[in-house]
Amino acid sequence: MESRQLIDRRHLDFVLDEVLGVDDLCRYARFAEHSRETFGAALSLAQQIALDKFLPHNRKSDLNEPHMVDGKVVLIAEIGEAVAAFCEAGFSAVLADAGRGGMQLPFVVAAAADGMFCSANAATIAYPTLARAAANLLEVYASEEQKRLYMQPILEGRYFGTMCLSEPQAGSSLADLKTTASPRDDGSYAISGAKMWISAGDHELGENIVHLVLARIEGAPAGVRGISLFIVPRWRVNADGSRGARNDVTLAGLNHKMGQRGSVNTFLKFGESGDCAGYLVGTAHQGLAQMFHMMNEERIGVGLSAIQQAAIGYQYSLDYARERRQGRHPDQKDPSTPALALIEHADVRRMLLQQKCYVEGGQMLAYDAALLVDRQHDPDDSVRRDSAALLELLTPIVKAWLSDYALRANDLAIQIFGGYGYTRDYPVEQCYRDNRINPIHEGTNGIQALDLLGRKALMHDGAALKILAARIAASCAEAAAIAELAPLSRQLGQALVLVRDTTQAVAARLGQGEVRLALANAGHYLHLLGHVVVAWGWLRMAVTAQRALAAGNADSAFYQGKVQACRHFFAAELPQVELAAKLVASAEASAYDMRDSWF
């Protein structure tokens, strides 16, 4: 298939411009220099670089995993060329202040731009986006001197960065991390420990790598309250910004992954020779809180990346279903009639529509959440407060629902390709493998579910959930006024009641001290609330589409497709929340009560 159809720009523009109206952000001082035109130009540039520089080596880098030669990581050359094009175009500094050479683009537009790179090549885009995440963290917490030495070169595309949280014995449970930091006379710290799973942990793409490392200062309290954040450069940096001696960070090994093979994943050792210099960022013992400050944005990034892999798989399978001819309708017995295109078969159309529902509904949710990040620039502080609360609530859903359903979408894409989908001659098996990481990293989906039900849904007396419910109710009221959508509006209203009742049942059980049992079905709760917010997104898209149709818009097939997908989601997906709600509200305990020895 030609690369040209792979990114559905029409849908993206529909969500950003027609449904969410992101140009509204231009009334904020921070984005005053922007307009729909500058947003569009940035997105077009991203699309062009994604298709020209990232997509073409996607398979090649899957087949040619990074390897070590003389202790150095070797990547295929195309990765470096793509990353260079990304950095030269200024995408490393897309969010940064204009004063630092950045474009000061809203987060939602930058996320949409990133999404195109994720679709084109999820592995290669990891290098510059990890670096950018490190820069964003430094922007908030680092001293001016640290920003000059370590952040500015990232914005300029010269340095790269990593996030070093996980250790072999501490993955989901960061409270157990063991890496230590001992104060040295010059104000720096000697770092010692091992970090596992570090993406982009070692490579030769830039002049330096800035590792952001979580470690425990000697004598710090146990658990999460004793963790601090350090800058640990691969090469030390002199006061004038020139590169100094090699720091004591060693590449102890590479992990060989199922997918995203082009992004090197490393096991790193710090201070093996006792001379690893680290520099404290912000306040001691606040490391995890600082890291998590950035996590909302990172987790939206994970959800979006997942759904963008689903999106490209959907486009591949749609194209294939239109080309491949096979079989006849169940009531057509005459073998002399020509075989039909796969898309003519009801079951294939179901698989396509299901993908469309997950992909486009998922993108809508991701952009909606991303927009909440930008609302932090609103002059009205009640808007800022509500947006922040809603973002907290939606983040685990964006991360987990999107990464779960994105995989289902890729699974359906493979199914549509039949036997060919199972081979490496077609791209959809790689989409699935590349996508399989997303339910695991940045906090597993199991952990996200606990975060949602154990904290976010009930925090401040359920305040965030109330804000969400009010917004959903407002959309329902709008939809109720449109005859075609009125029944869907009622259905979503009923699902909202189910959310409220289920949440209250959990709160009551928690109140009785039955914490473990109350949270045992947290995964089902995430599925419930996820389906409700995605249905909400679909209803809003359908309202916009119905209005365009009523106004006689010439692109009627596009809008009809939105309304039809909305109907499908409400008919085939939303009713699933009833089962989920029942399991959660009744604290169904068959798994909880299962004993180890009974397996």
Add this chain to the structure above:
Amino acid sequence: MKILVGYKRVVDYNVRIQVKPDGSGVVTEGVKLSANPFDEIALEEALRLREKGIATDVVVATIGPADCQAHLRNGLAMGANRAIHVVTSEAIQPLTAARTLLKLIEKEQPDLVILGKQAIDDDCNQTGQMLAALWNRPQATFASKVEISGSTAKVTREVDAGLETIEIDLPAVITTDLRLNEPRFTKLPDIMKAKSKPLESIPLESLGVESGDSLKTTAYAAPPKRSKGVMVKDVAELVALLKTKGLV
């Protein structure tokens, strides 16, 4: 040296063109529009000449509807110094385009005009040639290499027989072929800078151009689908088949 670059907006080359059901044209609603790829090559060449110190001023011009402004801003973001927008809501044909560009030449007095050899919407491949004739200046079409020295240009052209190199006096019209260069990517900060670069709008009516549109479109239709092929077992059978079909 001043260079005038033709910079037409067309349906993006990535879009699968669809004919409107009533045959009155192709669908453009909701369809991505972008610069004609040959014109991007033209702009790239002009920018390179400026970077070499040969040109000082690069002006991009388009003839099109009011919403072409964003398109011209892209040309400015890529690096042009100024833009001229000749505004018309009607689609125009090559002769009218050439006459309009001639008016811009009279106004701007460029030393060189670079156009794409054709636009990918109508594929006419006429405007550059017509413009050179109307202007009464030399032309070098299908350029794959351009070297300027003093007031002459040495241009390598892609012709049926291979490559041909000619020397022409400036001012002149050059039209670009695909292999002339690979256009650069824009940079994000330049998108912001482009907002404050000069963009002049001129209504087509005000230029006093006599319309040269003489072709009338009666209907649009999609090309017929390729019919199924047949497998032959060897060359002899192929030749026999071609003979029976009267193809050799």
